[in-house]
Amino acid sequence: MIPGAMIYNQESLPWIVQKFGGTSIGKFLDSIAGTIIKSHLEKSQVAIVCSARSGDTKSKGTTNKLLKAAVEALTPGSKEYPRIVDEIGQEHINASRDLISNPEILGELEKQLLQDCAKLKCFLEAAHIIEEVSPRSKDIIISVGEKLSCRIVTSVLRDRGINAEFINLDHIIEQEFDADCLDQTFYDYLAQRIAEAVKKCGNRVPVVTGFFGTVPGSLLTNIGRGYTDLCAALLAAGIGAKELQVWKEVDGIFTADPRKVFNARLLPIITPEEAAELTYYGSEVIHPFTMHQVMRLNIPIRIKNVMNPSGKGTVIFPDISLKNGSLTRLGLSELLHQNGYHRDMSRRHPTAVTIKNNIIVLNVHSNRKTMSHGFFAQIFAALDNYGIVVDLISTSEVHVSMALGAEIVERDLHRALDDLKKLGEVDVIKNMAILSLVGKQMKNMVGIAGKMFTTLAEANVNIEMISQGSSEINISCVIDEYNSERALKVIHEQLLNIPRKNR
Numbered sequence: 475m476i477p478g479a480m481i482y483n484q485e486s487l488p489w490i491v492q493k494f495g496g497t498s499i500g501k502f503l504d505s506i507a508g509t510i511i512k513s514h515l516e517k518s519q520v521a522i523v524c525s526a527r528s529g530d531t532k533s534k535g536t537t538n539k540l541l542k543a544a545v546e547a548l549t550p551g552s553k554e555y556p557r558i559v560d561e562i563g564q565e566h567i568n569a570s571r572d573l574i575s576n577p578e579i580l581g582e583l584e585k586q587l588l589q590d591c592a593k594l595k596c597f598l599e600a601a602h603i604i605e606e607v608s609p610r611s612k613d614i615i616i617s618v619g620e621k622l623s624c625r626i627v628t629s630v631l632r633d634r635g636i637n638a639e640f641i642n643l644d645h646i647i648e649q650e651f652d653a654d655c656l657d658q659t660f661y662d663y664l665a666q667r668i669a670e671a672v673k674k675c676g677n678r679v680p681v682v683t684g685f686f687g688t689v690p691g692s693l694l695t696n697i698g699r700g701y702t703d704l705c706a707a708l709l710a711a712g713i714g715a716k717e718l719q720v721w722k723e724v725d726g727i728f729t730a731d732p733r734k735v736f737n738a739r740l741l742p743i744i745t746p747e748e749a750a751e752l753t754y755y756g757s758e759v760i761h762p763f764t765m766h767q768v769m770r771l772n773i774p775i776r777i778k779n780v781m782n783p784s785g786k787g788t789v790i791f792p793d794i795s796l797k798n799g800s801l802t803r804l805g806l807s808e809l810l811h812q813n814g815y816h817r818d819m820s821r822r823h824p825t826a827v828t829i830k831n832n833i834i835v836l837n838v839h840s841n842r843k844t845m846s847h848g849f850f851a852q853i854f855a856a857l858d859n860y861g862i863v864v865d866l867i868s869t870s871e872v873h874v875s876m877a878l879g880a881e882i883v884e885r886d887l888h889r890a891l892d893d894l895k896k897l898g899e900v901d902v903i904k905n906m907a908i909l910s911l912v913g914k915q916m917k918n919m920v921g922i923a924g925k926m927f928t929t930l931a932e933a934n935v936n937i938e939m940i941s942q943g944s945s946e947i948n949i950s951c952v953i954d955e956y957n958s959e960r961a962l963k964v965i966h967e968q969l970l971n972i973p974r975k976n977r
């Protein structure tokens with residue numbers, strides 16, 4: 475390359491999609507732009523998808539601040555929401571000044587950032603006047619986070635000699651869809667639309683807002699927080715990428731949360747079902763909708779660490795790779811054996827253990843002496859009426875125990891309880907945790923449940939409820955949240971701390 479010449483995507487190379495989370499952009503943009511993206515451009519065409527910027531933690535990040543501004547806009551006489559927007563604007567300008575040396579690029583960027591913030595202030599002002607923030611308005615408010623973040627990333631890349639282009643997905647959805655039934659047709663449409671937007675960039679490196687437009691029924695309601703992972707997966711699917719890389723601040727997926735279990739092992743490979751189960755039950759490494767969109771097209775996901783870019787990370791590999799032989803092409807069949815999988819993809823040992831805190835248990839004991847048909851149906855109808863999702867369930871003929879995430883609105887819970895009390899005796903236990911042992915086809919591992927519960931008993935951990943679903947992949951129990959970290963550690967020690975030669 476001629477010194478000083480701009481770097482572009484090279485059309486003959488295969489695509490990879492790289493997704494960067496908010497805290498990574500907040501803390502490591504210098505190395506993301508200067509090292510990570512640059513080095514991948516040598517072997518691939520790269521498309522970047524970014525979340526809204528966060529400082530040290532997601533809880534103090536831009537998306538949470540924007541949601542707070544939306545709440546403030548509804549508070550009579552509040553002066554807080556314009557202040558929050560100014561604070562967000564200033565943080566982004568400060569970050570840009572720290573990272574960009576070219577005065578022209580910086581000047582243009584600051585102008586754009588100020589414009590986005592001014593527009594947001596007007597929007598919030600209007601919401602304040604009409605005293606209404608609809609789900610759709612909330613989406614528009616949070617979309618500013620990804621816009622500001624992607625503008626900075628694009629400018630920093632240009633400053634480092636990479637010819638990047640900002641892509642805003644605000645208006646990507648032009649067709650009508652039924653908000654109550656966002657099926658694969660909708661996701662296929664989105665994948666194709668996002669890919670079209672990216673292809674319009676030609677050989678410039680696309681920097682795509684992880685926020686994707688007017689999702690019917692609202693993005694926050696129908697997809698939820700962490701939606702950027704799904705956006706990246708849809709782009710990977712639409713563009714036919716050879717790999718989706720999700721960059722985080724952890725080396726990959728471990729046998730347990732590495733912040734809590736210090737000798738947790740990094741898993742070089744994992745099946746999508748196992749990754750989904752871990753994500754759902756507390757190890758929030760990737761948005762749960764992400765997996766399906768890429769796996770169905772045989773595209774692997776690699777979780778990598780922005781603080782350790784040369785690490786291999788964890789590969790979530792598509793099961794179908796096994797069937798059509800592409801696993802060998804991906805260089806994974808050897809890895810598969812080394813990592814405790816049999817050829818039929820069952821596991822020799824459990825894969826990981828995870829904890830989901832902040833759980834409520836509901837016990838319903840039927841008031842009839844004999845089983846009346848419709849008892850279960852009535853329970854689920856009562857919960858469904860108030861949009862309450864059940865994480866785990868265990869039943870006998872006249873007794874149902876359910877574990878629910880405690881983020882349920884208190885009012886909805888009370889109303890559901892009133893309905894449930896008509897069916898029988900109900901008791902509610904708060905501050906509980908779900909402990910899940912995950913592993914593909916665990917039902918074939920004779921004695922594993924026995925070992926799990928003996929280990930907990932020996933550690934004096936009382937079990938409130940047990941569930942081994944038909945999924946074959948998860949044995950879960952509900953324990954007191956107070957015991958959760960200790961339980962995680964003993965289960966890891968006894969069931970996952972497997973000597974290398976036996977793995």
Ligand SMILES: Nc1ncnc2c1ncn2[C@@H]1O[C@H](COP(=O)(O)OP(=O)(O)O)[C@@H](O)[C@H]1O
Pocket residue numbers: 495496497532721722723724726727728729730731732733752756757758759826828
């Ligand atoms: N089994 C697991 N493997 C890896 N990380 C896990 C696991 N369980 C929980 N975690 C936690 O998930 C977090 C995900 O990475 P991080 O980059 O910090 O998140 P985010 O992108 O949401 O900011 C880590 O902080 C890690 O401690």
Ligand SMILES: N[C@@H](CC(=O)OP(=O)(O)O)C(=O)O
Pocket residue numbers: 494495496497525526532535537538619684698699700701702703
């Ligand atoms: N900014 C959004 C979207 C997102 O995907 O975030 P992250 O990639 O940092 O989890 C959120 O906070 O939910």
